[in-house]
Amino acid sequence: MIDNPKTGMTLIVKTITRLTVGLILLFGIYIILHGHLSPGGGFAGGVIVALSFVHLMLAFGKDVAISKVSKNLASNLESIGALMFLSIALLGFLGGSFFLNILPKGTPFNLFSAGIIPLCNIAIGIKVGVGLFAIFLTLVIVEKSK
Amino acid sequence: MTLYFLCLMLFCVGLYGVLRKRNLVKIIVGLGIxxxxxxxxFVLLGYRFDGRAPIVARDQNILNMVDPLPQALVLTSIVIGLAVTALIISIAIRIYEKYxxxxxxxxxKLKG
Amino acid sequence: MKAIDIIPLFVIIPLAAAFLISLVGRFIKRSSEVIIFISSLALLGLSLYARFLLNSAPGKILVYKIGGWAPPFGICMVMDGLSSFMLVTVNLIAFFVAVYSLSYMNQYTDKPKFFTLFSLMVCGMNGVIITGDLFNLFVFLEIASIASYALVAFGTEAEELEASFKYAIMGSVASAFIFIGIAFLYSFTSTLNMADMARILAYKQNAWVIPFAGVLFLMGFGLKSSLVPFHAWLPDAHPSAPAPISAMLSGVLIKTLGVYSLVRVFFNIIGSTHGYLGILMFLGVVSMLVGVVLALSQWDLKRLLAYHSISQIGYVVLGIGLGTPLGVLGGLFHLFNHSVFKSLLFLNSGSVDYAAGTRDLKETGGLGKLMPVTAKTNLAASMAIAGIPPFNGFFSKTIIIIACLQKGFTGYAICAVIGSILTLSSFMKVQRFVFLGEVKDKLKNIKEAPFAMVFSTVCLAIICVLGGLMLLPSLRFFLDDAVSVVLKGTSYAGVVLEAASK
Known part of the structure; x- marks a missing residue:
């Protein structure tokens, strides 16, 4: 399916996509994980993760992208991301208040610091990444009802 | 002050698009504008003269930051705008199928 | 958990329910119905419990600091008399509508998606009501609005998509105005907390920003609550939605996003001046008359009800715009009553649609014999909306008219009476063409609606009959606390900040 020359764009685009799509995904994950240290965070990183899948879809055609992340999987992951964010917020009740940052804060500028904020970023990253991809997928595969 | 008026003009361009255009897609573009x-x-309201980006960095003590709050709020507003635009576009696609x-x-089809 | 910890639950429960339904609803049959029933019942119980908790609170106010951050910097949730009043209204209607849609939504294919959007809408409305932060209000307002745009288009028929498109465009323009208003107020006060904003605005008087932001808010919230110059979307959007959603939109959404936010911003933050109140009253009277006159010529049952929503919102805004204790009492009481009887009317129209398959007044007739319960509940709701004495609508309309006369607005009082008479004639038409008369041949073998639908309509009809009892001295606290919050005006700031500092 991937090597089918009839779907998707030309060989040049496909080769370049093969090389870059992993890097784009990795960059998105980096942005998500470093959200509490540098500009970016869950939303920006999630958008980049979604763009890597959109990139795949543009180059290879929609079937390849759907075989990686189907619509149902995207929808389920989106709900899981939202529930994860909510349960992180609910964890604060253990310390006495909704959204309370109960985890140890650590030292600033370390990757493992800032308590629940990196966890929130991961949850938002999952939600935004698959959510945006699901929106794109829905707009692409609208069937003509004639 | 000029910048604020340019923003107002941009807003009015968008409003003109929403109110006067007859094509659904142009209305959506107007809404986006x-x-x-x-x-x-809103971002301009947070600007301070000679201000720097509001990022705390190691070994640096920045005093003249721009106001970071409008930037955070605008991010939220962009997300909301994204959701609304995606919804309206999908509705427009379905309308095209029907009509x-x-x-x-x-x-x-609706009157009265 | 402390007792005050129930305040964020009003947002947590519907949000968790929404995503749980979208996660498990597709795999486990009927799980979506169980989750929505439990969550809406829990919300109703919690809102009543919070009302009684508020009675014992000092100063009748509860402030919840999210994440432990104190108000001017952190986001807080404020539960005062007005919030509690609105919460009870919203969750009461939401519960009965949820029960109703358990049966009604069998006609549609994707029940879990419907309940997900429904929960998100309830979450947005509860958030708007309890938040104490102006930008947070905007975000929750958008959550509720986006969910309602999608719900209006739920049937994906041509008319529904068209109505939803119109509604979404108008709603987004309204949100843009509200956002710019918030931007102006933020640039002027450098804070987003409502109480802190009110405190700063109080000693920075006579600035040109305040009337400017006031007009932007009036346009934005006016569009959301469909006051007359901004009403064009409502008669299309509300009838196109599935009947339970029409009941939610007309019953509580326009009041929460429109009237409640308007009251909160104008009375508690900006401070009500003579000019704003005059504009509000004028818009109220115009909506009242235009809505009812346009309703007279309608033959589609739901479209007729939608025009009456415009008219009845006019009564609410007129009452609140008077600014006197009696006027505000009448306005808020009418808000509650209208939520009850308008959602009941929309649910009845849904029952008629479910049984007879049409809602055109010319094609129905004689349903009174075939659907006796629906006919009786519809009679109760029609008498309530027209203001016939034992029903709740009579008391609130009378209070508004007396308050108008007390303040010397005789013309407005006469307009209110005329509006009421026209409403009565319009609902006599509904009763005549739907429930009385001869049964048409093709409608001979229709049956009464299923139990869940009948249950919620009967409960709402009972509330319609007994609603007037809320004026009894022992039950007056429910209304009086809400009225006192509105009348206290900008001293809201001091009360909230003091409660938050504890």
């Missing part, structure tokens, strides 16, 4: 004008306006046109003067 309006949203971006208001986001730009076979994007012309708003021909889409009038």
């Amino acid at each position: 309006m949203e971006y004008a208001m986001n730009l306006f 076979g046109t994007f012309d708003i003067t021909k889409i009038k």
Whole structure:
């Protein structure tokens, strides 16, 4: 399916996509994980993760992208991301208040610091990444009802 | 002050698009322009003269930061705008399927 | 958990329910119905419990600091008399509508998606009501609005998509105005907390920003609550939605996003001046008359009800715009009553649609014999909306008219009476063409609606009959606390900040 020359764009685009799509995904994950240290965070990183899948879809055609992340999987992951964010917020009740940052804060500028904020970023990253991809997928595969 | 007026003009361009255009897609584009004008306006309100980006960095003590709050709020507003735009576009696609046109003067099954 | 910890639950429960339904609803049959029933019942119980908790709170106010951050910097949730009043209204209607849609939504294919959007809408409305932060209000307002745009288009028929498109465009323009208003107020006060904003605005008087932001808010919230110059979307959007959603939109959404936010911003933050109140009253009277006159010529049952929503919102805004204790009492009481009887009317129209398959007044007739319960509940709701004495609508309309006369607005009082008479004639038409008369041949073998639908309509009809009892001295606290919050005006700031500092 991937090597089918009839779907998707030309060989040049496909080769370049093969090389870059992993890097784009990795960059998105980096942005998500470093959200509490540098500009970016869950939303920006999630958008980049979604763009890597959109990139795949543009180059290879929609079937390849759907075989990686189907619509149902995207929808389920989106709900899981939202529930994860909510349960992180609910964890604060253990310390006495909704959204309370109960985890140890650590030292600033370390990757493992800032308590629940990196966890929130991961949850938002999952939600935004698959959510945006699901929106794109829905707009692409609208069937003509004639 | 000029910048604020330019924002207002951009907003009015968007509003003109929403109110006067007959094509559904142009209306959606007008809505997008309006949203971006208001986001730009809000970010500009947080600007301080000679201000720097509001990022705390190691070994640096920045005093003249711009106001970070409008930027955070505008991010939220952009996300909301994204959701609304995606929803309206999908509705517009379905309308095209049903009516076979994007012309708003021909889409009038509802009256009264 | 402390007792005050129930305040964020009003947002947590519907949000968790929404995503749980979208996660498990597709795999486990009927799980979506169980989750929505439990969550809406829990919300109703919690809102009543919070009302009684508020009675014992000092100063009748509860402030919840999210994440432990104190108000001017952190986001807080404020529960005062007005919030509690609105919460009870919203969750009461939401519960009965949820029960109703358990049966009604069998006609549609994707029940879990419907309940997900429904929960998100309830979450947005509860958030708007309890938040104490102006930008947070905007975000929750958008959550509720986006969910309602999608719900209006739920049937994906041509008319529904068209109505939803119109509604979404108008709603987004309204949100843009509200956002710019918030931007102006933020640039002027450098804070987003409502109480802190009110405190700063109080000693920075006579600035040109305040009337400017006021006009922007009036346009934005006016569009959301469909006051007359901004009403064009409502008669299309509300009838196109599925009947339970029409009941939610007309019953509580326009009041929460429109009237409640308007009251909160104008009375508690900006401070009500003579000019704003005059504009509000004028818009109220115009909506009242235009809505009812346009309703007279309608033959589609739901479209007729939608025009009456415009008219009745006019009564609410007129009452609140008077600014006197009696006027505000009448306005808020009418808000509650209208939520009850308008959602009941929309649910009845849904029952008629479910049984007879049409809602055109010319094609129905004689349903009174075939659907006796629906006919009786519809009679109760029609008498309530027209203001016939034992029903709740009579008391609130009378209070508004007396308050108008007390303040010397005789013309407005006469307009209110005329509006009421026209409403009565319009609902006599509904009763005549739907429930009385001869049964048409093709409608001979229709049956009464299923139990869940009948249960919620009967409960709402009972509330319609007994609603007037809320004026009894022992039950007056429910209304009086809400009225006192509105009348206290900008001293809201001091009360909230003091409660938050504890």
